[in-house]
Amino acid sequence: MEKEYMHIILADDDEDDRMFFTDAFDELKISTKVQTCNDGVELMNYLNKEDSILPNVLFLDLNMPMKNGIECLHEIKADRRFDDIVIAIYSTSSSEEHIEETFICGANIYIKKPSDFNELKRVLSYVVTLNWQYHTSGLNKDNFLFRM
Amino acid sequence: MxxxxxxxxxxxxxxxxxxxxxxxxxxxxxxxxxxxxxxxxxxxxxxxxxxxxxxxxxxxxIENQKTVLVQKIKDIIHEMIYAEEVPNVKVSVYLAEKLNHSYGYLSNLFSDVTYTSIENYVILQKIEFAKQLFLNDKLSLTEIAFRLNYSSVAHLSKQFKNTTGITPSAFLRIIASRRERNL
Amino acid sequence: MIFVSALTYRHVDLLISSSKSVAHSYKVTVEIEQLYTNIKDLELERRNYLLVKNKNLIQNIADLKKEITKNIIRIEFLTKDNLKQKLLLKKLEVLVNEKFKIVDETVNHDVPLTVDDIEGNLLSGKMVMDKIKIFIRIMLANEKKLLTERTAKNSNITDTTPAIIYITLFSTIAIITMAFVKISRDLEEMRQKNEQLALNNESNHLTEQIGDFGTWYLNLETNEYTFSENEYRLLGLKPYAFEASLEGFLKYIHPDDLSYVKDIILKMITKDKVVPFTYRVIRADGSLRYLRGNGKIVANKSGEKILIGTTSDVTDEVLTNQAIEERNRELEANNKELQTFNYVASHDLQEPLRKIQTFISRLVDKDLDSLSENGKQYLLRIQDSSQRMRVLIDDLLKFSRANKTEQIFEKTDLNEVLDNSKLELAQIIEEKKAKIINDKLPNLNVIPFQVQQLFTNLISNSLKYSQENVAPIIAINISKVDASEEDSIPVNEKNKYYKIIFKDNGIGFDSEYSEKIFLLFNRLHNKDEYSGTGIGLAICKKIVENHKGFIFADGEINKGATFTIYLPQD
Incomplete structure (x- = not known):
């Protein structure tokens, strides 16, 4: 990834998880710009702002107060402006049906939050790299489904 | 409609x-x-x-020479995979021949630029093609396995799951459901 | 009867007319003979006059002439239907007129006649007479012939008349007898029926009282209501306490149900459609009862439409049902609460646990070396425990998910399910070099994700509990069975099942534990030997039960374990 940065946003209401997330990226040697939002409302406000830089990958926690991950997912998918954003659901365990449902609703990636920091780094690194591949090799984003 | x-x-x-x-x-x-x-x-x-x-x-x-070469590698891999008649040589051999560099050199270069190995990239492309064949051409897993030179459907399914984290059938289900819901 | 009387009438008619015609013939004969006599008398008088020239005779002659004319007229009248006689008569008339001429000549001739004249006169007179005689004779013969015919006919008819009369008489008697017999039989039948009816009525009254229901009728044409005795008793009244009417009945209905009942009754009357309906009444003594009514429209013999209805006291039934429903609601609410608790607990416990584990992992990663030896130990032990806790919570979560009430059954290809399981466990399968041999599986109506978990759990178990240094072999067989053939299935099940057998060659277990093995948290090994929480099989059992099936386990130490699953075929 040359001079380009991968722009990443995480929407999660948990302070510790946000910290883990940003720390992980700090330790990874990938050129990324990481932003966090504290809940769904903050996220949508940011995205809807005129001059906001849209993220390449959006990590979305499901359980957030006021506006949860699924609601955000629907809103984002409904807006053509956000078509290029790769959406990764980043959540604590869910049932199989629920996971499949998030894919059907338009999520590209589902990640179960790991309970090991190194594992987290590995996962995030992989997601970013994978995304990069899609981005640079003209692969079909609509078929981009990934689960960890 | x-x-x-x-x-x-x-x-x-x-x-x-x-x-x-x-x-x-x-x-x-x-x-x-x-x-x-x-x-x-x-x-x-x-x-x-x-x-x-x-x-x-x-x-x-593309300007950078390195990038150009990497792009060439990608193109050749792409060509190999999407060809009707898959050339019966290993990717490494094929690339080395076509581009007149040692595979080791190409491999390192590729990883440096793309942060991923050629092998991984090949698998990625194959699975990507498999997805296309599955969805658009409606080929069966057996046919796809044959076309992409997998030793068996099980092998293809395994690689599919390893690469994407979901099974081919789940994949099909999800895309079909998406289409139904008009996403 | 009518035929016979018609016949008789005609016969009598015939008799009368034939008698009449015989009489007629006689009359004609008499008249003709009378004519002949008169003509002969005339001739005699003429001859007398000729001889005597007595002026008194002239009057006689004139009278006779009148008579003769009258005769002829009468005969003409009598024979107007007989052409033959008519013609003869005409000819006779001519002759008679000739005769009259001669007579008149004789009478008006004043000059005394010579003997020759007299002779000639007599001769011509005689000639005419002869001719007349011939005609008369012919006419008489004709008439006689006719008379004979008619007389014969008449006597014929007369002979058969008694027979006809007897027939008429007998048939009339027969008919009357038959009618009488029939009427008495009908009367007897009706009497019997009436007795039966009275008996039925009594029986009905009794039945109604015992069964605690009443009946009512509404004649739709006359708008008359009839209530049975017990119908009144249902309202807590004495029989016939008020005149049977809709208003009278409605008075006792609970005000809240009044419009409902009115509606239904209207529907019954106008639309012929009746469904049982339940409503409350407040009895005369103030007590509240639940009544259930039902009705049907029938037509009676006169073609009138009657609405028949029954009313039964279902108070006990309703109250019991209400109690049961209430209890059910409580149980369900309780159940839901427990399930939610389970789910939330497992789910919410995950978060803090995950964080603990993540922080520990960072510590272990970065700062392990800065800890004392003990510190390191403790930290690692903490890590182990939290991992154990994690597995437990994960399993609990899986178990509570298997419990979720809204389950959607879909037709699923079990082969695909099996493939997915193999895929999920691909790594371990490869590591252990396991072999899975299976029959072709059918399509079945199941909950896809649950059945997926079932297969995965079972295979995973077999893989986990494999014998050391022995490559695990898992055989999956399927067959169709009847519940009656299988000993393990409770006897009152009648359905057909698929019997799926998972057999492995692992370490097996003592078959005395074959039921305990499915208990929640029950383990046959301690955690140091084999990891696991003891929930896996409990989840399997739950899933199989969700599908209304059965699961049984059997094992032999160091030989292997066999899990038999029965799933209903439909």
């Missing part, structure tokens, strides 16, 4: 190039996939213009 499409990317890109270049004013020849030979030197400013026009279509004019 919905219509499902299948794209011939080679033809698509060629047409766009031809389209855009026809107004450009400089004589050119399209040399295979991803290479244009201009018959005269194009000034930098004009090239910028072209870059701007191409950008709209997601076409980038």
């Amino acid at each position: 919905r219509a499902f499409l299948k794209f011939d990317y080679n033809l698509l890109t060629k047409k766009i190039l031809e389209d855009k270049l026809s107004d450009f004013g400089y004589k050119y020849t399209i040399q295979g996939f991803g290479e244009i030979e201009f018959h005269e030197k194009v000034p930098e400013a004009k090239l910028e213009e072209l870059r701007y026009i191409f950008d709209e279509y997601g076409i980038t004019i």
Whole structure:
């Protein structure tokens, strides 16, 4: 990834998880710009702002107060402006049906939050790299489904 | 009412190039996939213009030599995988031959630039193609396994699951459900 | 009867007319003979006059002439239907007129006649007379012939008349007898029926009282209501306490149900459609009862439409049902609460646990070395425990998910399910070099994700509990069975099942534990030997039960374990 940065946003209401997330990226040697939002409302406000830089990958926690991950997912998918954003659901365990449902609703990636920091780094690194591949090799984003 | 499409990317890109270049004013020849030979030197400013026009279509004019080579590797891999008749050689051998470099060199270069190995990239492309065949051409897993040179359906399924984290059947289910819901 | 009387009438008619015609013939004969006599008398008088020339005779002659004319007229009248006689008569008339001429000549001749004249006169007179005589004779013969015919006919008819009369008489008697017999039989039948009816009525009254229901009728044409005795008793009244009417009945209905009942009754009357309906009444003594009514429209013999209805006291039934429903609601609410608790607990416990584990992992990663030896130990032990806790919570979560009430059954290809399980466990399968041999599985109506988990759990178990240094072999067989053939299935099940057997060659277990093995948290090994929480099989059992099936386990130490699953075929 040359001079380009991968722009990443995480929407999660948990302070510790946000910290883990940003720390992980700090330790990874990938050129990324990481932003966090504290809940769904903050996220949508940011995205809807005129001059906001849209993220390449959006990590979305499901359980957030006021506006949860699924609601955000629907809103984002409904807006053509956000078509290029790769959406990764980043959540604590869910049932199989629920996971499949998030894919059907338009999520590209589902990640179960790991309970090991190194594992987290590995996962995030992989997601970013994978995304990069899609981005640079003209692969079909609509078929981009990934689960960890 | 919905219509499902299948794209011939080679033809698509060629047409766009031809389209855009026809107004450009400089004589050119399209040399295979991803290479244009201009018959005269194009000034930098004009090239910028072209870059701007191409950008709209997601076409980038690569400058860096390394990047060019990597792109070539990708193109060859792409060609190999999408060919009707898959050449019966290992990827490593094929690439080394075609590009006149040792595989080790190519491999390192590729990883440096793309942060991923050639093997991984090949698998990625294969699975990507498999997805296409599965969804658009509606091939069965057996047919796809054969086409992509997997030893068995189980092998294909395993690699599919390893790469994407979901099974081919789950994949099909999800895309079908998406289409039903009009996403 | 009518035929016979018609016949008789005609016969009598015939008799009368034939008698009449015989009499007629006689009359004609008499008249003709009378004519002949008169003509002969005339001739005699003429001859007398000729001889005597007595003026007194002239009057006689004139009288006779009148008589003769009258005769002829009468005969003409009598024979007007007989052409033969008519013609003869005409000819006779001519002759008679000739005769009259001669007579008149004789009478008006004043000059005394010579003997020759007299002779000639007499002769011509005689000639005419002879001719007349012939005609008369012919006419008489004709008439006689006719008379004979008619007389014969008449006597014929007369002979058969008694027979006809007897027939008429007998048939009339027969008919009357038959009618009488029939009427008495009908009367007897009706009497019997009436007795039966009275008996039925009594029986009905009794039945109604015992069964605690009443009946009512509404004649739709006359708009008359009839209530049975017990119908009144249902309202807590004495029989016939008020005149049977809709208003009278409605008075006792609970005000809240009044419009409902009115509606239904109207529907019954106008639309012929009746469904049982339940409503409340407040009895005369103030007590509240639940009544259920039902009705049907029938037509009676006169073609009138009657609405028949029954009313039964279902108070006990309703109250019991209400109690049961209430209890059910409580149980369900309780159940839901427990399930939610389970789910939330497992789910919410995950978060803090995950964080603990993540922080520990960072510590272990970065700062392990800066800890004392003990510190390191403790930290690692903490890590182990939290991992154990994690597995437990994960399993609990899986178990509570298997419990979720809204389950959607879909037709699923079990082969695909099996493939997915193999895919999920691909790594371990490869590591252990396991072999899975299976029959072709059918399509079945199941909850896809649950059945997926079932297969995965079972295979995973077999893989986990494999014998050391022995490559695990898992055989999956399927067959169709009848519940009656299988000993393990409770006897009152009648359905057909698919029997799926998962057999492995692992370490097996003592078959005395074959039921305990499915208990929640029950383990046959301690955690140091084999990891696991003891929930896996409990989840399997739950899933199989969700599908209304059965699961059984059997094992032999160091030989292997066999899990038999029965799933209903439909």
